[in-house]
Amino acid sequence: NFDLTETIINLLKKYDPSKYKFYSSESIQFNGRKNLIKRCILNVLENGLIYGNKIYVEIKKSVNSLTVTVEDNGPGIPKSEYTNVFRPFYRVDKSRGLNKSGVGLGLSVAQDIAKSHGGNISLSESKHKGLFVKISLPF
Numbered sequence: 001n002f003d004l005t006e007t008i009i010n011l012l013k014k015y016d017p018s019k020y021k022f023y024s025s026e027s028i029q030f031n032g033r034k035n036l037i038k039r040c041i042l043n044v045l046e047n048g049l050i051y052g053n054k055i056y057v058e059i060k061k062s063v064n065s066l067t068v069t070v071e072d073n074g075p076g077i078p079k080s081e082y083t084n085v086f087r088p089f090y091r092v093d094k095s096r097g098l099n100k101s102g103v104g105l106g107l108s109v110a111q112d113i114a115k116s117h118g119g120n121i122s123l124s125e126s127k128h129k130g131l132f133v134k135i136s137l138p139f
Helices: 004-012 034-051 106-116
Strands: 020-024 055-061 065-072 120-125 131-138
Touching: 004 020, 004 034, 004 055, 004 065, 034 055, 034 065, 034 106, 034 131, 106 120, 106 131
Parallel strands: 020 055
Antiparallel strands: 055 065, 065 131, 120 131
C-alpha cells in the first residue's frame, strides 16, 4: 500500500515546473506494486513531454476505481492509430520517431503494467490538442 498522489508528485519533481500542471484534491492510497506503477506513469509522462511541451496530470478516485490522466499539447495521434501504439516497437510516424529517444515500448509496457493490476489505459484527443491518456486502476 502506498500514496499514489505522493508518488506522482515525486515523479514530476524531475521536470521543470513550467512543463506540467498537477491536479489532485487528496492523497490517494493504492495497493499495488509501487515500482511497476511508477514505471507505468513515468512512461506516459515522458511520452507527453517528448511530443508536447507541457503536460496536464490529474489523479481522481471514485467508489471502486482511480484514474490518472495525462494530457499533452503535442501533435497527438490519429484515432486510427490508437490500438497500434500499444504494440511493442510500433511508431506512428517512423521518420519523426527517428528524432525522438526510445524504441517504441513506452505505451506497450504501461498497458501491460495497468492490466497486471486489473486496470487499463485508454487514449483520446486532449482539449490541449495533443493526446489524452487515461490510466484506470481498481481501487
